[in-house]
Amino acid sequence: MNKESFRLISPGGTETELPVHSGTVGPDVVDIGSLYKSQGVFTYDPGFVATGSCVSDITYIDGEQGILMYRGYPVEQLAANSSFIEVSYLLLYGELPTADELQKFDHTIRTHTMLNEGMLNFFKGFRYDAHPMAMLSAVVGSMSAYYHDTLDSSDPVHRDIFSHRILAKLPTIAAAAFKLNSGQPFIYPRNDLTYSENLLQMLFAVPAEPYEIDPIAAEALDLLFILHADHEQNCSTSTVRMAGSSGANPYSAIAAGISALWGPAHGGANEAVLKMLEEIGDTSQIDKYVAKAKDKNDPFRLMGFGHRVYKNFDPRATIIRDMAHKVLEKLGRADTPMFDLALELEQFALQDDYFIEKKLYPNVDFYSGIIYRALGIPTSMFTVMFAIGRSVGWTAHWREMIADPNGRISRPRQLYTGSPARDYVAIEKR
Numbered sequence: 001m002n003k004e005s006f007r008l009i010s011p012g013g014t015e016t017e018l019p020v021h022s023g024t025v026g027p028d029v030v031d032i033g034s035l036y037k038s039q040g041v042f043t044y045d046p047g048f049v050a051t052g053s054c055v056s057d058i059t060y061i062d063g064e065q066g067i068l069m070y071r072g073y074p075v076e077q078l079a080a081n082s083s084f085i086e087v088s089y090l091l092l093y094g095e096l097p098t099a100d101e102l103q104k105f106d107h108t109i110r111t112h113t114m115l116n117e118g119m120l121n122f123f124k125g126f127r128y129d130a131h132p133m134a135m136l137s138a139v140v141g142s143m144s145a146y147y148h149d150t151l152d153s154s155d156p157v158h159r160d161i162f163s164h165r166i167l168a169k170l171p172t173i174a175a176a177a178f179k180l181n182s183g184q185p186f187i188y189p190r191n192d193l194t195y196s197e198n199l200l201q202m203l204f205a206v207p208a209e210p211y212e213i214d215p216i217a218a219e220a221l222d223l224l225f226i227l228h229a230d231h232e233q234n235c236s237t238s239t240v241r242m243a244g245s246s247g248a249n250p251y252s253a254i255a256a257g258i259s260a261l262w263g264p265a266h267g268g269a270n271e272a273v274l275k276m277l278e279e280i281g282d283t284s285q286i287d288k289y290v291a292k293a294k295d296k297n298d299p300f301r302l303m304g305f306g307h308r309v310y311k312n313f314d315p316r317a318t319i320i321r322d323m324a325h326k327v328l329e330k331l332g333r334a335d336t337p338m339f340d341l342a343l344e345l346e347q348f349a350l351q352d353d354y355f356i357e358k359k360l361y362p363n364v365d366f367y368s369g370i371i372y373r374a375l376g377i378p379t380s381m382f383t384v385m386f387a388i389g390r391s392v393g394w395t396a397h398w399r400e401m402i403a404d405p406n407g408r409i410s411r412p413r414q415l416y417t418g419s420p421a422r423d424y425v426a427i428e429k430r
């Protein structure tokens with residue numbers, strides 16, 4: 001819906017009218033599509049801090065109010081009332097499912113969890129200590145080699161089959177990577193279990209004895225997947241959209257998103273938070289490390305703090321912190337010192353002028369690792385868990401991008417600061 005426009009007048013007096021578009025809620029956008037043609041200039045916004053890359057109906061974030069909504073439903077309500085499979089349906093199809101729709105969708109996902117048997121051979125080729133994120137991105141990228149019969153992105157049926165395969169198979173691939181690292185045999189998925197129960201048994205069951213699923217662990221995982229499911233145009237989601245915009249097959253686009261998520265500034269932060277807490281050791285060291293985080297000459301940052309959008313609080317961090325407390329209590333885990341240290345660090349930082357001025361609050365990654373650790377999941381698998389939850393968000397955004405009738409390849413421009421034109425110099429004259 002167009003509102004008034006912005007009128008831009010260049011230093012030379014050339015006037016350009018830039019249309020303004022409004023969404024359902026949130027900031028309007030100024031359409032700069034005609035700027036280069038009319039003014040011969042590009043806009044410049046490194047890191048896309050203030051740049052809208054697309055129109056989307058999927059997720060809305062308000063960084064000042066700490067609001068996160070999936071298809072209009074506040075994440076707090078979904079966390080309290082829904083399941084990851086139901087939230088996945090909502091993100092993919094735009095509406096909460098009826099009981100019948102949910103049953104059919106759940107059955108579809110449960111019956112697509114197995115991998116092509118040939119894919120298991122990949123894991124024989126990795127080093128025993130390969131990082132599970134490296135294995136995840138490699139094996140997901142290989143899915144296009146197995147499922148090339150359904151790669152016609154213009155076919156809604158193919159888009160659905162791809163969506164179901166990614167959601168259903170990521171836990172199986174993740175668990176296979178974990179089993180390689182553990183030196184244990186791969187455990188096949190079971191169709192009689194829920195999404196999170198199935199992941200737990202693929203991670204922790206061994207052929208030598210029956211495995212009993214802890215309902216608290218399954219509940220905690222399901223909630224973490226809901227909270228990680230989507231987050232607007234974050235780095236990895238934008239990567240999936242960009243890769244998909246060239247027409248690359250969707251499995252390769254998701255593999256690109258996995259690689260982007262791995263970075264410690266993004267989804268790799270949950271692994272970095274636990275390493276940071278282990279390095280800090282105990283509350284007596286908090287002062288020293290907060291001072292390091294504030295020192296411009298020190299590259300150290302307080303991992304799990306700060307966010308590009310949330311400048312007040314990350315609603316997910318609040319929910320996860322409360323759940324971490326509940327899980328540790330219910331599991332009767334004695335290793336609460338890590339949790340106590342995290343709580344102390346959070347309180348310290350929230351009262352520090354630097355963090356208040358920079359609006360740095362705990363983000364989704366600050367407490368999630370403490371829960372994964374309490375469930376027996378190793379630090380190296382934390383970002384893999386993030387990827388499992390986020391896979392449905394990536395898929396929903398890929399579907400929205402590929403179905404956009406005005407869609408085109410993403411291709412930003414630049415400010416060139418390199419050498420002016422110069423002639424080649426023969427090597428004997430250099």
Ligand code: SDX
Nearest residue numbers: 231234265266267269293301302303304305306307308358
């Ligand atoms: C996720 O985009 C998403 O939605 C991401 C995510 C999702 O669901 O997809 O929410 C998941 O990635 C959460 C973020 C996890 N990353 C971390 O916890 C790593 C630590 N955080 C920082 O690297 C940083 O806060 C970012 C990357 C999260 C945000 O970076 P920005 O928006 O580019 O902010 P910035 O780096 O420009 O920082 C602004 C200022 C800087 O100081 P000045 O240059 O203004 O003097 O704040 C400082 C930074 O030095 N700062 C920090 C800090 N984070 C920012 N100082 C110390 N410790 C920190 N953690």
